[in-house]
Amino acid sequence: MLVVMKTGAPQEEVEKVHRRLEQMEVNIAKIEGAQQSVFALVGDTAKLDLESIKSNQHVEKIIRVQQPYKLASRTFHPADTVVEIGDCKIGGGNIAVIAGPCSVESEEQMVHTATLVKSYGATMLRGGAYKPRTSPYAFQGMGEDGLQLLVKAREATGLPFVTEAMGVEAFDAIEESADLIQIGARNMQNYDLLKRAGKSTKPILLKRGLSATLEEFLMSAEYILAGGNPNVILCERGIRTFDTYTRNTLDLSVIPAIKELSHLPIIVDPSHACGKWSMVEPLAKAAMAVGADGLIIEVHHNPEKALCDGAQSLKPEKFGHLMSAVQKIIAAV
Amino acid sequence: MLVVMKTGAPQEEVEKVHRRLEQMEVNIAKIEGAQQSVFALVGDTAKLDLESIKSNQHVEKIIRVQQPYKLASRTFHPADTVVEIGDCKIGGGNIAVIAGPCSVESEEQMVHTATLVKSYGATMLRGGAYKPRTSPYAFQGMGEDGLQLLVKAREATGLPFVTEAMGVEAFDAIEESADLIQIGARNMQNYDLLKRAGKSTKPILLKRGLSATLEEFLMSAEYILAGGNPNVILCERGIRTFDTYTRNTLDLSVIPAIKELSHLPIIVDPSHACGKWSMVEPLAKAAMAVGADGLIIEVHHNPEKALCDGAQSLKPEKFGHLMSAVQKIIAAV
Amino acid sequence: MLVVMKTGAPQEEVEKVHRRLEQMEVNIAKIEGAQQSVFALVGDTAKLDLESIKSNQHVEKIIRVQQPYKLASRTFHPADTVVEIGDCKIGGGNIAVIAGPCSVESEEQMVHTATLVKSYGATMLRGGAYKPRTSPYAFQGMGEDGLQLLVKAREATGLPFVTEAMGVEAFDAIEESADLIQIGARNMQNYDLLKRAGKSTKPILLKRGLSATLEEFLMSAEYILAGGNPNVILCERGIRTFDTYTRNTLDLSVIPAIKELSHLPIIVDPSHACGKWSMVEPLAKAAMAVGADGLIIEVHHNPEKALCDGAQSLKPEKFGHLMSAVQKIIAAV
Amino acid sequence: MLVVMKTGAPQEEVEKVHRRLEQMEVNIAKIEGAQQSVFALVGDTAKLDLESIKSNQHVEKIIRVQQPYKLASRTFHPADTVVEIGDCKIGGGNIAVIAGPCSVESEEQMVHTATLVKSYGATMLRGGAYKPRTSPYAFQGMGEDGLQLLVKAREATGLPFVTEAMGVEAFDAIEESADLIQIGARNMQNYDLLKRAGKSTKPILLKRGLSATLEEFLMSAEYILAGGNPNVILCERGIRTFDTYTRNTLDLSVIPAIKELSHLPIIVDPSHACGKWSMVEPLAKAAMAVGADGLIIEVHHNPEKALCDGAQSLKPEKFGHLMSAVQKIIAAV
Structure with a gap:
């Protein structure tokens, strides 16, 4: 799962999101892009509810890599x-x-x-x-x-x-x-x-x-x-x-x-x-x-x-x- | 409501549909088009179920003029x-x-x-x-x-x-x-x-x-x-x-x-x-x-x-x- | 082709539309419905342009029965x-x-x-x-x-x-x-x-x-x-x-x-x-x-x-x- | 930009894709997920054409993070x-x-x-x-x-x-x-x-x-x-x-x-x-x-x-x- 920060998000907001993600039971890789910071979440993200992360106004979008279903997969x-x-x-x-x-x-x-x-x-x-x-x-x-x-x-x-x-x-x-x-x-x-x-x-x-x-x-x-x-x-x-x-x-x-x-x-x-x-x-x-x-x-x-x-x-x-x-x-x- | 017959529908099929429509409690006007016969049904057609008419293979389509809802209208x-x-x-x-x-x-x-x-x-x-x-x-x-x-x-x-x-x-x-x-x-x-x-x-x-x-x-x-x-x-x-x-x-x-x-x-x-x-x-x-x-x-x-x-x-x-x-x-x- | 008048359209407007339609080279059948008047146009309607009729505020809709293409039909x-x-x-x-x-x-x-x-x-x-x-x-x-x-x-x-x-x-x-x-x-x-x-x-x-x-x-x-x-x-x-x-x-x-x-x-x-x-x-x-x-x-x-x-x-x-x-x-x- | 490998992609195919990506003028971060490997591409990816990467049968999908337009952005x-x-x-x-x-x-x-x-x-x-x-x-x-x-x-x-x-x-x-x-x-x-x-x-x-x-x-x-x-x-x-x-x-x-x-x-x-x-x-x-x-x-x-x-x-x-x-x-x- 990817959490993409907005272009120009203040450093403190990026860190705030980073700290919130660290509370979840997944591994996190931070990728510093040309214009944007992106967090990659690794682990069992199928059951993760990231609605609250999305409400941060400096988060641009969340991209799901893994399928959200398991038993049907x-x-x-x-x-x-x-x-x-x-x-x-x-x-x-x-x-x-x-x-x-x-x-x-x-x-x-x-x-x-x-x-x-x-x-x-x-x-x-x-x-x-x-x-x-x-x-x-x-x-x-x-x-x-x-x-x-x-x-x-x-x-x-x-x-x-x-x-x-x-x-x-x-x-x-x-x-x-x-x-x-x-x-x-x-x-x-x-x-x-x-x-x-x-x-x-x-x-x-x-x-x-x-x-x-x-x-x-x-x-x-x-x-x-x-x-x-x-x-x-x-x-x-x-x-x-x-x-x-x-x-x-x-x-x-x-x-x-x-x-x-x-x-x-x-x-x-x-x-x-x-x-x-x-x-x-x-x-x-x-x-x-x-x-x-x-x-x-x-x-x-x-x-x-x-x-x-x-x-x-x-x-x-x-x-x-x-x-x-x-x-x-x-x-x- | 309109019942449109197919181009080239045999006369007997057109009449068959006509008779079926006559069993319904509506007035019927038959319109002979250049290529097609069309029946216009006049009256309270909101509750009419014309599914069975549609199954006649010589009927091209049924066009509803009136709204199918009454209390909401x-x-x-x-x-x-x-x-x-x-x-x-x-x-x-x-x-x-x-x-x-x-x-x-x-x-x-x-x-x-x-x-x-x-x-x-x-x-x-x-x-x-x-x-x-x-x-x-x-x-x-x-x-x-x-x-x-x-x-x-x-x-x-x-x-x-x-x-x-x-x-x-x-x-x-x-x-x-x-x-x-x-x-x-x-x-x-x-x-x-x-x-x-x-x-x-x-x-x-x-x-x-x-x-x-x-x-x-x-x-x-x-x-x-x-x-x-x-x-x-x-x-x-x-x-x-x-x-x-x-x-x-x-x-x-x-x-x-x-x-x-x-x-x-x-x-x-x-x-x-x-x-x-x-x-x-x-x-x-x-x-x-x-x-x-x-x-x-x-x-x-x-x-x-x-x-x-x-x-x-x-x-x-x-x-x-x-x-x-x-x-x-x-x-x- | 059908020209459906609105429910409650004044009689003079219905007649006005009727006269306009009569200027076109088609036959017209007028159907008096329970709530609405409907004109059925019979003839070669494929090339008819009824945009102007639609602009009459008492016309509810125009329903095309015939296909608008001929050579491809x-x-x-x-x-x-x-x-x-x-x-x-x-x-x-x-x-x-x-x-x-x-x-x-x-x-x-x-x-x-x-x-x-x-x-x-x-x-x-x-x-x-x-x-x-x-x-x-x-x-x-x-x-x-x-x-x-x-x-x-x-x-x-x-x-x-x-x-x-x-x-x-x-x-x-x-x-x-x-x-x-x-x-x-x-x-x-x-x-x-x-x-x-x-x-x-x-x-x-x-x-x-x-x-x-x-x-x-x-x-x-x-x-x-x-x-x-x-x-x-x-x-x-x-x-x-x-x-x-x-x-x-x-x-x-x-x-x-x-x-x-x-x-x-x-x-x-x-x-x-x-x-x-x-x-x-x-x-x-x-x-x-x-x-x-x-x-x-x-x-x-x-x-x-x-x-x-x-x-x-x-x-x-x-x-x-x-x-x-x-x-x-x-x-x- | 993310290149997501399929679950169970053979190691040699993952490496093959890695080598192809390295030929592009971007930085690459490799993320090893629970089931899948993901490559994150960092840099000016707007003009990158990854169609050819997608044709590798072990690549599941490519996710674009950055907008593909620049002058309009x-x-x-x-x-x-x-x-x-x-x-x-x-x-x-x-x-x-x-x-x-x-x-x-x-x-x-x-x-x-x-x-x-x-x-x-x-x-x-x-x-x-x-x-x-x-x-x-x-x-x-x-x-x-x-x-x-x-x-x-x-x-x-x-x-x-x-x-x-x-x-x-x-x-x-x-x-x-x-x-x-x-x-x-x-x-x-x-x-x-x-x-x-x-x-x-x-x-x-x-x-x-x-x-x-x-x-x-x-x-x-x-x-x-x-x-x-x-x-x-x-x-x-x-x-x-x-x-x-x-x-x-x-x-x-x-x-x-x-x-x-x-x-x-x-x-x-x-x-x-x-x-x-x-x-x-x-x-x-x-x-x-x-x-x-x-x-x-x-x-x-x-x-x-x-x-x-x-x-x-x-x-x-x-x-x-x-x-x-x-x-x-x-x-x-």
Whole structure:
């Protein structure tokens, strides 16, 4: 970590900062630059809080060299983490394809869709029982009844399922029934929820926030890991940019980047990223080519009647087409 | 609302969409363009969910003309909302200045700071008892003990106080003691929390999310209003852009924009927006000049010892300087 | 095109706007909404300039339904454009791989690199003779001498080459020697340059600006096409977002989007997008999987001695590895 | 400047980098961290090109401590630069208000508008003779004829004028007649144009690019200064963000930031930033409150007939209202 003093900072202020730094449990090297003094802090600086140093008006800036996360870092955990969910493995070369509707709507819908996506090669089922909706007037999900329908679809097909927990209140019920618990993009920095997930016995699917840097993304994973839950799967689902042609901008460079920085598996959600069913297949293929550990795809047996996100849902036969295209890419990679 | 068909959509598909639209409780005008058919939907379209229409592959796009919020809209509520918090009013020409430390740290700190900021003209106190921190290893706030210290500072000075609720769990305790309850930027779309806030008897300070559009911001306010709580104060605190010189980018154009779109009061948080104490005063002046209904400013009696956000905290005397500068602007406006 | 009047606009103002619109050569449908009047304009609205209508204070907004570009639009030109550059074709199923150093530095470098990239399967050579550099103190390129070295490399290998024109002044010299002329991201809206390119007999490689929407990107292509030059190849090279881990954020969803909107070929530059050589290969594979018509890759025989962009340049053998990986993806797609 | 080696970089690679750095004319301090080796480079690193070092696969990153600009930096030039344009001064406490139409359209328009804006207190005239337009089908400006009309308006009122140079070709003609030459946002990194401006005898108004960081903005100013022209005025005119309610997002925090980093004057263009005439006055007031050195405002005597940007143009009487409001803010600051 570097503490950079301002050009022309008085000698006594430089010394004052030096003395404050010496109180911390790190080694300090002072570098006298052409215009500025710089302190280099060596040691375990990940947990150091230098806010108070920054408030000195003669300090220009603080530059972090080391990553602020430890448990999520590949530096301290070189081997890929493999998360097991029933028979389904994700990470370390194991590819998972999660498919299903945006919202759980009926037993017929869930069992029918689950059967079809399994037949096309999906390894896990998705379906929202509690739905985060921009509008208070939009369908908010079936809640606990929806969970029961997911359980029925699992019983009918053997597919484990993932569903979203929007808050701490409904977490217990979801934890009891779900195989994998999703924390959505809007809740990526809902710290109460992250802490609860850290105490869960179930693996967590953590979606990247719409404007989250990689560091923030991994720090949110760190919350869960630090709480005691080692089973975290990351998910890129598009970030917010100036471009409005697609709902969000899918950031596929995040996949090789996360692979460098962290040992955690990362999957891609092309459906939410683009918001248009016609672009899901090409983006799914790109996700596999770039090295993602899996996909999560919205599939609805009748998108024109979907209560949520119909525009980005694939019909089952289109999902079948996607699966065969994706499998060719997986084979090529 | 407009439903735009794709160029070259088959006549039967255009008719199919027409029939679907006719099932909705709106009037429909069909416009035959040079290349495309367009349906114009007239009536109360705010609550219409057209996701399923969008999934028709011959529909190019849906364009919303009307705002999706109603309770937050100035169209249906032309007069400015004035929120009363004890003796302090915000909105409709009433300016509030909220000041205090980022985190509650000790009784001495809170009472001392409250007394000083009151003497310089602040009308409300701020202080975080529950702190959202990017790192799980950073100070997470004093919790309920912090609430008690805020109550003591209120007793000592008469200043009402605002503090943040990070989730539904601690909401009851905060609601009992706080005068104004903050929902932070990271929780702007934490819908469980918004629903809880909608049932609260206390006014809510809703901060804009880092990448929230104005529509999303007002839709989150709509959640609270639709829940039955009419007392919502909005707060601009900087958005996330490509620029990294300041912590966030303060978007002051949002003030006149919100004034056009909504009747709700809106204040500005220059401290979190810029992250540098040296820029707080000029941005506070600009906020007043552009028409904001108030300010929320971080003040710490000893920023170099602050447990959080010391870099952006003003010393009390600097806050005094800011207040006199700001008052000149208010007088000029 | 839609002209949306404000809620509560006086009847006489609505009529005034109506009369103004009637002066334009389009058909008008007036839609009376619940709160607002809306005029729908039908006809050839692409060239309509409605700035003056927007200045009426009772007009809320103008919504464009039709695309503002015509020559670049797939609507009016359904078949893929195929650009031919010597023996190399791009578009309509023809994949091109352009490779070479960021800057032309010496004859030995250019001929050596050209020979190697050709042996690995590249179909065109790249090399900058005129370099756009952020700093006035950085190496600005060899200029005309650099062009001569590119010509020598072409003579030695038979590979056609692309090089950048930074302005109108050096355009003639570049046009005379180059096979394909690049307009860089920073010049995407340099209209003098676009107009010059429109009069050129050589094909143009137009890179997307760092913050260009798809519409702006295609409007810049429209400038060239409208000038009389039908041979435009688009290039996605990363956009600017809040994320700083990579130099820019590669937007691969732009590929299927452009394929829907336009008939022009589009290639991908993963080197500039990420700025890190280690991420070039996975992103190149993703670009092929998502449906791009080609790649442009920085290759330097000795990146540690490169005068420019060494960090993102591949060594020739790494480029060879990339080519075999990419060819497997192409076969799979 | 810091060169950070990767965790686990082999000792011989660390030494190899050390030897490369020793060839540069700077002092080097090696810091052995807990996981990583870091080299600190001390001396005049502004002109150092470390691209080649970055290409070493064992180098994690390079962190620049010092600013890459020198002539534009306040460090080396503490006093405010004051630019004189006829009788009009900008910077160092001198406020300038530039007003006029987006495009020059007729003699009557220019002389009439110039007379009116002067009567309301404007100190300089603006008007575009060469217009950068997104669409090739939109009005492109009157060219040299427009310059003549600007000259006539100057003769009639005594107001100096600013107009935009879009490229090197028309620069001579503009330089001959204009008092201040604008380089537009889209050309902020048009280096041929910046180099030409550096050789000009006339002061330059450099607008910030839509996605330019402060460092890039100042580096573009550095191009002009390094060319020999010391008279550069910066202009903030809105940046591109995810928000679409306003045309761009006015970044007023850039004003105090630039004041810290540079000695150059900086003005604000609220008209282009918001694109809506109703928001121009509040943003102009905010710009003055935050410390800008001036304003540039679009005024048209008949916005509904303007050939360009009518939506954001003020009528002269509204400009008069703005001027009196702004003057109160200036007095208060």
